[in-house]
Amino acid sequence: MSEREATVEAAPDQGWKTARERGGVLGMRFVLWLTTAFGRGPARLFVRVLAFYYTVFAGGARRTTAEFLQRVEGRSSFSRVYLQILRFAQVTLDSLFFVSGKIEPFELTRSGSEHLERLRETGEGGILLGAHLGSMHALRARGTQANMPVYAVVYTQHAERINAVLREVNPDGQASLLQMGEGVDFMLRIKELIESGAIIAILADRVGADGRAVEADFFGARARFPSGPYILAAMLKCPVYLTFGLYRAPSRYDLYVEPFAERIVLPRKRRQEALSEYVQAYAARLEHYVSMAPDNWFNFYDFWGKPT
Structure with missing residues (x-):
């Protein structure tokens, strides 16, 4: 494969950016209020209604979700699309509990946690590559409980505003969302965290604002993935792991960690x-x-689509 075929320069207005994630920070604040006032049970009832509303009126998300289900499961229906959006709403709700350190309502199963425990014992930092699949917050909560700080690198310009909401949930918590950058300051900050034994988590399934991507086979077709996480890891010369926190209704999260590359x-x-x-x-x-x-799977855009 030629360099031209391997690296795809995606347009700045990628689907996941132009298809606005409805609610955003305001939505987080409302769900935070609802959870604080009424608890997880009533809040879960509310998100059922909210998910149904979006299934009906969010045509773009409904269409791309149906296409995803057809590709992965070989079938699709309104009820199945609704379930997909409902799972996203439920996991988003649970993230507020994880951020606040309230993991009592949940059953967390772990597979491969010995890899991170080994890092903690040696004092070495590392990189976790995840995806918009299930919950990264569940793993971060488990890391905090085990006295292993996990920082998440995000591509959004709203990282600071999201951090502000998370501080409302847990005022004593540290601001742990880092906006992806390419400057010296960003690299020095990441290097400093790695050397202090911290874990850097990156969701490696969405192409960033720079548009730099590499194509790979994914469910029988070519899809674009960001190259940035691998370039960053190569510069930091630290161990890299894969991690996924799969949600199993109503209250279980199966946490997986597996080695990806020593360097x-x-x-x-x-x-x-x-x-x-x-x-x-x-x-x-x-x-x-x-x-x-x-x-x-919480990518509500045409994941296999070409840049526009």
């Missing part, structure tokens, strides 16, 4: 080829976990 190495002469190999390896494992819990 990401991108040789100068075969940089694009190496990137393609890493991204394809990630896509293959992501496909495995999506197959385990298709209703946990």
